[in-house]
Amino acid sequence: MATIRDVARAAGVSIATVSRVYADSPAVSEESTRRVLSAGARLDYWPNAAARSLTTSRTGALGVLLPDIHGEFFSEVIRGIDQAACTESFQVIVSGSHAHADALVSMGRSLRGRVDGLIVMAPDEACTPAIAQLARSFPIVLLNCSASCDSCDSISIANFEGAHTLVRHLLSLGHRRIAIILGPAGNVDAEDRRQGYRAALREAGIEPDSALEFAGDFSESSGYVAADALLRHASGVDAVFATNDCMAIGLLSALQDRGTHVPTDVALAGFDDIAVARYLNPPLTTVRVDAFQLGQRAVSLWLAHRQDRSVERGPVREVLPVRLVVRGSCGWRPSAGVGKADSLRERAVPARSRAGVVPFGAAGDQPLSSGMPAP
Amino acid sequence: MATIRDVARAAGVSIATVSRVYADSPAVSEESTRRVLSAGARLDYWPNAAARSLTTSRTGALGVLLPDIHGEFFSEVIRGIDQAACTESFQVIVSGSHAHADALVSMGRSLRGRVDGLIVMAPDEACTPAIAQLARSFPIVLLNCSASCDSCDSISIANFEGAHTLVRHLLSLGHRRIAIILGPAGNVDAEDRRQGYRAALREAGIEPDSALEFAGDFSESSGYVAADALLRHASGVDAVFATNDCMAIGLLSALQDRGTHVPTDVALAGFDDIAVARYLNPPLTTVRVDAFQLGQRAVSLWLAHRQDRSVERGPVREVLPVRLVVRGSCGWRPSAGVGKADSLRERAVPARSRAGVVPFGAAGDQPLSSGMPAP
DNA sequence: TGGGATGATGTAACCGTTTTCTCAGGCCTT
DNA sequence: AAGGCCTGAGAAAACGGTTACATCATCCCA
Structure with a gap:
């Protein structure tokens, strides 16, 4: 591999000049630049990154x-x-x-x-x-x-705002006993989402019930497992907020296995809006994170x-900011009659799907926070 | 940031000794090692990667x-x-x-x-x-x-083997007029899959018909668009092989929009087995790539x-090697009666899903090539 | 007791750059 | 014509490590 010295020799200049040329420094004559670049190209030279960062103490x-x-x-x-x-x-x-x-x-x-x-x-x-x-x-x-x-x-x-808005949406649909599947202990996302959930309940005059908070660890299987506890402990649950989409998927499968229908028997919502969410049956209401x-x-x-x-x-x-993405799994239905083709088109044409994900200008369409630096 | 010289001074040894300690060289006394490491820890020292790779000409x-x-x-x-x-x-x-x-x-x-x-x-x-x-x-x-x-x-x-096996599977289900959605021009994966498709047809005594080969570029939207050409040009198509899952998804949406039912009206298969594939309705038959x-x-x-x-x-x-993953979209049904719960369990428990993806030991369950180096 | 082997450590050259001086030469000003 | 100022280019000193080689005890054995 050619070094700066090889190029300098070939071009008939000093290594300093070669260095300057490759660093786009000013004050190199056109003639020198030309000769250096031509020699460099001939020798397939490029400055060694390690050596460069050793002197400059920048690595790029x-x-x-x-x-x-x-x-x-x-x-x-x-x-x-x-x-x-x-x-x-x-x-x-x-x-x-x-x-x-x-x-x-x-x-x-x-x-x-x-x-x-x-x-x-x-x-x-x-x-x-x-x-x-x-x-x-x-x-x-x-x-x-x-x-x-x-x-x-x-x-x-x-996280807080997303969960808060999501739960408020569930409340607005008439759900009162809303369960939550938690994330891993010590995970800050999971904890913030739980706090958002609790806050929304309290604002609606509902005291959060720890019996409705079920363990989970963000994995699909933990969602699957949570279904049993859910069905056993709390028969009167209207809706479930899984704190991420993976768990919502596991939970959905488990509920369907047990003959529980979503959203008629129980509403379901997730968090993250992973790609799979819109293809589930029913499509999953969730919170989109970009x-x-x-x-x-x-x-x-x-x-x-x-x-x-x-x-x-x-x-x-x-x-x-995040935003609410309302789909079928929470039982929400547009008041105006809308054909099936429209909802399918959301899935089909990527270019249009971003706008189409929150159907018909639903409440959750606005960003939940400004995205500006906070003090 | 402390350098090797700082540590050497603090430990009362030469820089060579410090270097040797951090490079796990032999022939450093216990006493020296101890003193170097303690000084290093105190000064929060760690060898600079750029300097190291400059001399060794290895970067790690x-x-x-x-x-x-x-x-x-x-x-x-x-x-x-x-x-x-x-x-x-x-x-x-x-x-x-x-x-x-x-x-x-x-x-x-x-x-x-x-x-x-x-x-x-x-x-x-x-x-x-x-x-x-x-x-x-x-x-x-x-x-x-x-x-x-x-x-x-x-x-x-x-790619070739995967497409070949997949198309053979479609043929074994009785499909004769099998269309293909191609990938981007110049893409080697796409081309190999097309060759596998053609070979399988020829082996079954069917001459590949270029009218059944539709353009695509591996994107979901190109799959959606292909549906029109497909329905217009070739009404008698039994089955479609989309050369990747994304296009299969787009195609599926488009077909459903047009009231064409999969798999009864037309069978569908993809390639890649992306995570979404198993959640589609119907679940997508495809080829798994690890x-x-x-x-x-x-x-x-x-x-x-x-x-x-x-x-x-x-x-x-x-x-x-890749392997065939048979699901509902190609119209295959197990001869033995199998309950719904089983097929759902595949989706629910990740630990089991690997084994469960190819249901009931179907033909495609073996690797398609040995994975050994070829001469 | 001397000398070679051994083992721990130090010295210094080198890795391939960047960059600060230094310097030569040409041009402008007075 | 002499002095000052620019401009382009080179010499050489870093940068922070590694490592070949030199050095110096120490030890063992003849």
Whole structure:
């Protein structure tokens, strides 16, 4: 592999000149530039990234630490990050499966000199100290983290508002005894959604009943299992809010296995709006989270952060709005008569589906929060 | 940030000793090791990756170049790669959206000194020269590429066999006039699937009819659009093979919009077995591709390649087996009476679903190819 | 007791860049 | 014509590690 010296020799200039040409520095004559580029092309030369970042102490790369890159939610987050990073000529180093704090710290460590900063997603509260540790070495943006470190910007999902709006919608349809399938203990998303659920009930004059709160862990099978407890303990349940779509799917299957019909016997709603949701039978009412945008915004935040690192200011905390997506599983029906073809068209033409997902300008069509940085 | 010199000073040793301790070199006394590690911990030191890779000319990172990281297929590939790389202590640098050859080359360039090698996925034939160019700088494993470069190992999907088996299955159900929705022009997966389709027809004594081959581009909307042409041009079609699941979904929606019932009016099958497939109504018969394993195997191949780089040998070409997944959309029904609960349980319990996907030991349950390296 | 083997450690060159000086030469000003 | 100022280019010092080689005890055995 050709080095800067080979090119300098071939072009009859010094290495400094070659360096300047490849760094787009000014003050290189046209003649020199031409000769350097031609020699470089001939030798298939390109500056070595490691050497470059050693002197500049910039790497042009961004690390992404995720708990587990399973499922489409993460894939969309990564896509958003990659897209945003790419337009700023940043490379993305992804690493999944950082369930526990130790892995987080050791990963951050081995990224020293390899990235300029980190986007960290660790929804488990137990990771808070690990994140504080990492923040001493890197500028970090927290993605959907429980931790709120003073030196980190963060972006998260409007979990509370989403759950709150969803439950209010269920209430508006006349449901009173509304159960919830919880997420994993210690997961901040899950907890916020529960709080939104409770708040909506209280506002409707209903005291939350812990007997209606069933365990779950965001997996499809935990939703399936919850059905038994649900049917056994609380026969009078009108509606169920599964705190994510996977569990809603498991629950739906279990209910159908047991001859319970959705939505006539019991209404069902989820959270996330994964791709499958609209294809279920009945299609699932849920809350849409724009994972792609979440990733994009995280990068924007990070770029902004590093720009004005000198400027003294508190951490920026951004909340990504979500929106209610009303479909058949909660028993809602349009008052005006609408043909079957319309609802099917939503599924068929991607370009139109975004607008069509919330049918007929239903109440949930507005963003739930502004998406602006909060103090 | 502390450097090796800071630690050496604090521990009262030379930088060589510190280096040796962090590189797990032998021949460092216990006493020195203890003092170095303690000083290192106190100063929060960790070797700088850029500096290290500059001297060793190893980076401990693996680049992954993908055409577009949209959808769950890619997310699974990345997960497989990350998982396999992680167990070998390799970092993964992902980059998506390399639709055209130029982007591929310039990306590879900027990865100089940043990765030890590349896993490249570029199903478009036009990228072949770009790949050859990259292969001069890096050890590369090709993922599902049309290009077959002499110095690259490659792994791909058994597209031909999958399509062949699927179409044979359709034939065995009595379908004779079987249409196909093609993929994008120049896409090697799409082309191989078409060849498998044609071969199966010929073996059954049916001459492939180009009037039954409809354009498509792997997108849901192109499947939707294909329905019109299909219904107009070829009223006597028994069955349709959409060369991926997305198009099958679009097609299914369009057919339902037009009052055509699947599978009674026309049978339908896809390819890929994306997560949505089993939740469609009717559930989609398709060919399962294990994207996770595809990613894992690519890394294994790459690791093996770099181990015996000195050894002279031809390129390894591995083909990942696929398998037929029979569901309701092609009109197949079990001869024995089976209750509804069974088919629903497949959907509900993930742990069982793998075994349950091919119901009742149907013909397609065996792998279609051995997965061993071919000469 | 001397000398070679052994084992722990230190010295210094090197990896491939960037960047700060320094310098030469040409041009403008006075 | 002399001095000051630009402009382009080169020399050399980092950057933070690794590692070949040198050094120096120590120990063992002849």
